[in-house]
Amino acid sequence: MGRKLLLNKAHVEGILTYEVYRREGGYRSVEKALKTMSPDQVTEEVKKSGLRGRGGAGFPAGMKWSFLAKPEGVPRYLVCNADESEPGTFKDRYLMEFIPHLLIEGLIVSSYALGSNRTYIYIRGEYAWIVDILEQAIAEANQNGWLGKNILGSGFDCQVYVQRGAGAYICGEETALLESLEGKRGNPRIKPPFPAVKGLWDCPTVVNNVETLAAVVPIINDGGEEYAKIGIGKSTGTKLISACGNINKPGVYEIDMTISVEEFLYSDEYCGGIANGKRLKACIPGGSSVPILPANLLLKTAKGETRMMTYESLADGGFATGSMMGSGGFIVLDEDQCVVRNTLTLARFYRHESCGQCSPCREGTGWMEKILKNIEYGKGKKSDIDLLWDIQRKIEGNTICPLGDAAAWPVAAAIRHFRDEFEWHVDNPVESQHRNFGLAHYADPLPVPVTA
Amino acid sequence: MAEEKKLFKVTIDNITIEVEPGTSILNAARMIGGDVAPPAMCYYSKLKGSGGKCRTCLVEVAAGSTADPRPMPKLVASCRTNVMDGMVVKNITSERVIDARNGVVEFLLINHPLDCPICDQAGECHLQDLSYEHGKEGTRYEFGRRTFHKHDLGPYIQLHMTRCILCYRCVFTADQLTNKRVHGVLDRGDHSEIATYIEKSLDNDFIGNVIDVCPVGALTDKTFRFKNRVWFLKPVDAHRDCPKCKGHVTLWYRGDEVFRVTARKDQWGEVEDWICNECRFEKKKTSDWVIDGPTNVNRHSVISQGQYLGLKMPTEVMPEVMGGRQPRLLMDIHSVSEVNRKDIDLSKIEGPAHSTDFEKPRPNGQQAIDNNQ
Ligand SMILES: Cc1cc2nc3c(=O)[nH]c(=O)nc-3n(C[C@H](O)[C@H](O)[C@H](O)COP(=O)(O)O)c2cc1C
Ligand code: SF4
Ligand code: SF4
Ligand code: FES
Numbered sequence: 001m002g003r004k005l006l007l008n009k010a011h012v013e014g015i016l017t018y019e020v021y022r023r024e025g026g027y028r029s030v031e032k033a034l035k036t037m038s039p040d041q042v043t044e045e046v047k048k049s050g051l052r053g054r055g056g057a058g059f060p061a062g063m064k065w066s067f068l069a070k071p072e073g074v075p076r077y078l079v080c081n082a083d084e085s086e087p088g089t090f091k092d093r094y095l096m097e098f099i100p101h102l103l104i105e106g107l108i109v110s111s112y113a114l115g116s117n118r119t120y121i122y123i124r125g126e127y128a129w130i131v132d133i134l135e136q137a138i139a140e141a142n143q144n145g146w147l148g149k150n151i152l153g154s155g156f157d158c159q160v161y162v163q164r165g166a167g168a169y170i171c172g173e174e175t176a177l178l179e180s181l182e183g184k185r186g187n188p189r190i191k192p193p194f195p196a197v198k199g200l201w202d203c204p205t206v207v208n209n210v211e212t213l214a215a216v217v218p219i220i221n222d223g224g225e226e227y228a229k230i231g232i233g234k235s236t237g238t239k240l241i242s243a244c245g246n247i248n249k250p251g252v253y254e255i256d257m258t259i260s261v262e263e264f265l266y267s268d269e270y271c272g273g274i275a276n277g278k279r280l281k282a283c284i285p286g287g288s289s290v291p292i293l294p295a296n297l298l299l300k301t302a303k304g305e306t307r308m309m310t311y312e313s314l315a316d317g318g319f320a321t322g323s324m325m326g327s328g329g330f331i332v333l334d335e336d337q338c339v340v341r342n343t344l345t346l347a348r349f350y351r352h353e354s355c356g357q358c359s360p361c362r363e364g365t366g367w368m369e370k371i372l373k374n375i376e377y378g379k380g381k382k383s384d385i386d387l388l389w390d391i392q393r394k395i396e397g398n399t400i401c402p403l404g405d406a407a408a409w410p411v412a413a414a415i416r417h418f419r420d421e422f423e424w425h426v427d428n429p430v431e432s433q434h435r436n437f438g439l440a441h442y443a444d445p446l447p448v449p450v451t452a
Numbered sequence: 453m454a455e456e457k458k459l460f461k462v463t464i465d466n467i468t469i470e471v472e473p474g475t476s477i478l479n480a481a482r483m484i485g486g487d488v489a490p491p492a493m494c495y496y497s498k499l500k501g502s503g504g505k506c507r508t509c510l511v512e513v514a515a516g517s518t519a520d521p522r523p524m525p526k527l528v529a530s531c532r533t534n535v536m537d538g539m540v541v542k543n544i545t546s547e548r549v550i551d552a553r554n555g556v557v558e559f560l561l562i563n564h565p566l567d568c569p570i571c572d573q574a575g576e577c578h579l580q581d582l583s584y585e586h587g588k589e590g591t592r593y594e595f596g597r598r599t600f601h602k603h604d605l606g607p608y609i610q611l612h613m614t615r616c617i618l619c620y621r622c623v624f625t626a627d628q629l630t631n632k633r634v635h636g637v638l639d640r641g642d643h644s645e646i647a648t649y650i651e652k653s654l655d656n657d658f659i660g661n662v663i664d665v666c667p668v669g670a671l672t673d674k675t676f677r678f679k680n681r682v683w684f685l686k687p688v689d690a691h692r693d694c695p696k697c698k699g700h701v702t703l704w705y706r707g708d709e710v711f712r713v714t715a716r717k718d719q720w721g722e723v724e725d726w727i728c729n730e731c732r733f734e735k736k737k738t739s740d741w742v743i744d745g746p747t748n749v750n751r752h753s754v755i756s757q758g759q760y761l762g763l764k765m766p767t768e769v770m771p772e773v774m775g776g777r778q779p780r781l782l783m784d785i786h787s788v789s790e791v792n793r794k795d796i797d798l799s800k801i802e803g804p805a806h807s808t809d810f811e812k813p814r815p816n817g818q819q820a821i822d823n824n825q
Contacts, residue, residue, distance in 0.1 A: 168640065185637065190504035190532050354641035356618060357505050363559035366642040370595045387592060394555030397526045398507055 002256040002269075003230055005218040005238050006211070010098040016133065018140035021101040027146055029220035033109045034154040037220075042113035046216060048224030050236035055081055055172075055209030056287065056327040057402075058311050061216075067196040068114055069204040077205040078116035079181065080107060080213055082123040082130075083165055083172035087288035087349055088329030091240035092210035094252040096123075096130050100137040104160060106213040108146055109220055111158045114206055118159055122177050125165045134162050169353035173401050174207040176355065187355050188401035209327075211240050231257035235310035239325070245283075245332035248272035257310045261285070262299045264309050265332065278334035281439050282418075285314055286326025288346050289406035291413030292339070293323050295443035304448030319413070335439035339421050343414040344372040350407035361404035364395040368411055375422060378429030385422050389415055418442070460537040464488055464511075465545045465773050477530035477541055478509055482720065486769035489720075490543050491553075491582050493560070493667050494619035495531035497722060502624050503531035506617060507556045508582060512549050515540035527552055545773065557586040562593040563642070564668075565614045572610075573669030575682040575755060578721060579617065603647050605635070605654040608674055608733055609663060613645050616670035622646065622662035629726055630656035646670065657696065660732040664715045664723050675733050676704075676712035683755050685711055687747035692740060696728040702747050703738075710736045716747070 014020035021027075033042050047062030068076060080103070084092040096103055103121075111119045123131060138160050141147045149157045163181055165171045171180045175189035178200050199205020215237060219227045228236045235257040241264070244250045249272035255264060264270045265280070274280050280295040299307055302321035307313050311325045333342060351365040368391050374380045392408035392415075399405070415422060421437045459470040464481050465488045471480045479497070481489045490511055495503030503509075509531045513524040518538025527549060530541070543549055561583060568574040600613040618637065623646075626633040634656065635648040648654055654662075662671050685704040692699045704712045713732050715723040735741065749755050770779045801809055 170640070190529070352641060356637075356639075356641040356644035357620075358507050359505070359556050359559045359617070360507055362618065362642050362644075363562055367559075367562060367593065367595075394552065394559070398510060398552050398556070400504060 002254070002259065003238060004254045004256075005227075005230075006095060006102065006214055006240065007099070007252075007254045009102075010095075015099055015101075016137075018101065018137070018144060021099070022144070026101050027105055027141075029217045030105060030108050030112075030146055031152065033112055033220050034152045034156060039113045039115060042109060042216075042220065045219055045224035046113070049215075049219040049227040050224075050231075050234060051212065051215055051219060051227070052234070052236075052311065053209055054211035054215070054239065054328065056086070056289070058325060061208060061212050064196070064208070065110075065114060065206060067194075068206055069197045070115070071204070075117065075203050076115050077200045077203055078107065078111050078114050078119045078213075079174075079177065079200060079205060079207045080119070080121040080210055081172060081174065081177060081207050082121050082127070082210045083169075083177060084127075084210070084327075085124050085169040085172050085353075086327050086329055087346070088244055088284065088331040089242055089287045089327040090244075091242045091252050091328055093127060093130065094242070095210060095214055095240065096127075096134060100130075100133050101141070102214045102217055103134070103210055104137050104141050104146075106216045107160055108141070108151070108158060110206075110208070110213050110216050111160075112154075112156055116206075117157050118161065120181060120200075121160065121162045122171070122181055123162060123164055124172075125167045128164070131162050131164055138162070168355075169349075170355045170401075170403060173403060176401070177207065178205065187357050188403075190400055232308065232310050233312055235312060235325075239309070239328055241309070241328045241330050243271050243330040243332070245330075246275045246278060246334035246337070247332050248275050255309055257308070259309050260299075261307045261309055261314075264330075265299075271330075271332070274332065274334050276334075278336060279439055279443060280332065281335045281337060281442055282333040282339060284323075284329070284331040284333075284410075286324045287329035288331070288349065289402075289409060290324040290326040291319055291322070291409050292333075292342070292417065293413075294417045295439075296446050297321055297417070300446070302446065302449075304446075319409070320416070323413070336436055338376075338436045339414055339418040340372065340376050340425050343411055344369065344376050346410045347372050347407070350403065354403060354407070355401075358398075358400045358404070360395040361399045361407065364391050364404075365407045367391055368407070372411075375425050378425070378433050380422075380426045380429075382423065382426050384426070385415060385419065458537075460535050460539070462535040462537075462539045462541065464541040465543050465769075466775070467769070467772060471535060473534075473537075475535050477511060477513075477528070477533050477535055477539075478503075480535050481511075481530065481541070481543060484769065487544055488769050488773065490530050491578075491585070492531055492720070493578055493582065493617060494621065496621050496624070496665055497720075498726075499621060499624040499628060499665070502619075502621055504529045506560070506619055508553060508560075510549060510552050510556070512542040512546040513539060514542050514546075554586050554588075557582055558588070558592070560617055561587060562591065563598040563614075564617075565597055567615075571612075571615065571669040572672040572677060572682075573615075573666075576721075577669060578667035598642065600645050603645075604652050605648055606652040607655065608660060608729065609654050610672045610674045610677055611646060612670050612672070613647075615668045616646055617668055618644060618646075619667060621665040621667070622671055625662050625665050626656070626659060629658040629661055632656060655729075657729050658726060660729045661715065661723065661726050663732075664717070667721075673712055673714075673732075675736075680706055680711050685755075687749060687755065689716060689744040689747050690741035691744060692731070692735065692742060694728060694731055697731060698725040699727070699731055700725045701727055701731055701741075703741060703743075708738065710738060712736075 009024050043065045051061045052058045107119050168186050170176045171186040173188045176186040180186040195205040230237050238254050238256045240254050242252050253270050266273045282292050282294050283298045284292045301307050301316045314323055314325045316322045347369040351369045354361045354365050356362040371384050371388050392411045395404045396408040424437050425432045460473050461470050462480050467484050490509040492509045493506035510527040511530040512527055515521040517536035605611050623636055634653050637644050638647045663673050685706050687702045687704055690703045701713050702716050703710050715727045718724055
């Protein structure tokens with residue numbers, strides 16, 4: 001069994017309530033931090049832990065915290081990103097739903113480190129019932145002196161507020177989130193300035209993912225060095241993975257980053273293998289934005305090494321033969337799934353969720369969707385595949401925020417690895433309407449380059 | 453010794469210039485002028501917060517600064533990126549930039565109705581200019597173009613949402629110039645639209661300026677709608693004592709009738725001084741104004757086809773960019789065109805120019821056939 005730091009207590013009876021959470025050792029990290037550590041010492045522990053942002057980009061959290069500008073007399077803010085709207089990602093929901101006090105505890109310690117007296121949780125609108133769970137937890141924390149004025153006599157004041165979004169994926173992008181939090185239209189801001197200098201209401205701000213902030217609790221309890229001992233290389237600690245698709249046991253799993261993709265996918269402790277005795281065709285290992293991989297590149301890297309569930313290993317080979325850890329949404333496709341259809345579904349999503357500020361993303365996403373629809377419905381041309389490639393290429397890197405890239409990458413990866421499936425759709429417009437291309441050669445072992 | 457202000461040295465397309473710290477790459481390039489200045493469809497120097505959206509002004513930064521000469525990995529929006537000392541920028545000398553810009557222009561056009569023949573903006577439309585320079589003759593887009601429900605914005609301003617490129621300039625204008633903004637962008641993505649939400653309400657004072665800032669024909673002057681093509685009008689600078697604005701305008705004449713009033717624009721097509729609604733919509737008699745003389749028409753312009761007096765030609769930077777070589781002229785339009793005759797000076801013709809004004813005397817006394825009759 002891998003180590004669990006976040007969800008180990010998630011299924012203790014009554015853990016939703018303050019009493020049980022506290023009895024199980026909850027809020028110890030707040031006591032430790034506020035009574036025995038300075039804010040900078042807390043940041044130092046987080047740096048030592050090697051914790052990387054769990055929201056998608058994987059930026060080292062401690063480093064982000066140390067970039068926060070601290071001008072005299074200007075308030076600073078911590079904002080928790082609970083917008084979680086990426087298709088395939090539902091780990092934050094699990095954490096907040098089952099063990100909300102863990103997040104609140106992490107928020108208090110992190111707020112102390114950053115000097116945020118007002119901390120916000122921006123939560124996706126569709127998670128309406130979780131708002132109630134969080135507000136209940138916040139109220140309990142207030143009643144028991146963990147929030148409010150002069151917490152534990154330390155002189156530190158902190159209050160946590162929950163703000164609901166109104167149903168837009170783009171509001172998960174940190175600067176769009178801040179705009180929305182300020183009550184404006186959720187358009188991403190043009191950077192620089194970065195939130196660390198000018199964030200919420202133009203004040204220095206840190207935006208972190210739910211899981212990132214929850215992980216601060218074990219880091220402070222056990223020390224950053226202990227945390228860093230778990231995992232491989234720069235992938236330290238544990239990671240929540242939400243697994244879905246054609247697997248026997250979809251759900252949220254906490255892994256310590258030492259296991260292989262194969263073990264995660266096939267062992268009974270985690271996904272339990274492909275459902276209904278089917279074979280694996282492809283996988284999107286880190287949420288809908290990251291490149292899709294065919295079975296043969298998922299389990300082994302191009303160099304023939306075992307692919308591990310770590311940031312580095314999932315990205316091994318770059319975009320040519322690798323993918324990304326992303327936000328940890330592990331989407332599995334079996335041999336009956338159509339990659340063209342899957343790509344169309346994703347393209348529709350990004351077209352619908354683009355904020356529309358910049359031309360390449362606003363116009364390009366819709367164009368890609370229309371072409372993919374033609375191909376999927378047997379009306380495509382061979383030249384459409386090259387056109388798609390050209391469109392995604394002209395979006396990527398040329399937009400204000402990474403949503404443009406996120407829309408381009410899945411299309412690029414699908415064409416890169418599954419071009420023959422696209423061509424088959426074009427060449428067999430009738431057959432493709434009632435049959436899928438199937439597994440084809442996508443699971444065949446790849447020749448491993450011989451190294452001298 | 454007085455302390456000298458340190459200037460930043462920046463090289464754009466092999467031309468080096470010194471600028472004040474805090475200058476954007478775009479503005480530095482504009483100081484050089486000519487083709488080195490990237491096209492800008494959303495940035496507007498007089499509107500705070502504008503820019504960054506259309507992505508036509510993307511440039512390559514080949515060296516960040518003298519202190520950190522690493523290149524920037526992505527192309528950057530020159531309108532929202534400031535120069536650093538020793539920065540090296542490539543605009544038209546970068547293949548990547550040209551490629552990306554062509555892509556942006558294509559994106560801007562796929563859903564554009566291309567209804568220039570019935571669009572009042574034709575002739576002074578920045579999207580026309582941009583497409584002329586960077587567009588392809590054909591389209592790769594094979595789908596229906598986007599349409600919208602019509603919104604009535606009131607008596608002054610006509611909205612054609614299908615032509616909008618979502619530059620947000622009109623939103624900034626309403627925010628920064630009028631006492632209350634009552635329009636904005638509704639919805640998101642490719643279905644976002646400019647709207648008032650409450651119909652017929654765009655009538656705050658100074659709101660007329662949205663017509664001038666709109667780079668395309670999405671917001672046009674209702675009091676001028678379908679009255680004339682701009683290139684048949686003669687622009688004349690004029691002023692009046694106005695209690696609300698500076699009263700510096702351009703009057704657009706046909707014969708001795710004022711067809712419309714606009715703010716005066718600089719060589720980048722930007723308004724010089726904002727004008728109030730009264731000057732723009734109510735003062736359409738010559739007697740309302742003191743005439744200053746013909747407008748300098750430059751750059752963005754078929755209007756300059758009329759070769760008005762005082763025409764200012766854009767700076768020619770091509771030879772410098774090309775390292776001293778001269779560009780090759782493929783065709784001199786004046787030598788082959790039946791209608792563009794160099795020797796005819798439009799400002800000397802009474803009233804609007806007519807095809808008959810350009811006719812060459814026919815050899816055997818034959819009458820030209822005038823299709824308009
Ligand atoms: C389109 C888009 C959507 C995003 N959605 C989320 C989200 O739902 N949750 C999240 O934590 N980060 C999301 N991010 C990443 C955030 O911008 C930001 O990087 C993150 O909140 C930083 O937290 P971390 O450093 O703890 O990962 C999104 C980014 C983009 C571009
Ligand atoms: S990339 Fe897309 S979502 Fe991001 S700012 Fe541009 S239009 Fe909006
Ligand atoms: S209406 Fe004109 S000014 Fe307003 S956003 Fe559209 S193109 Fe820009
Ligand atoms: S002018 Fe710079 S992005 Fe539009």
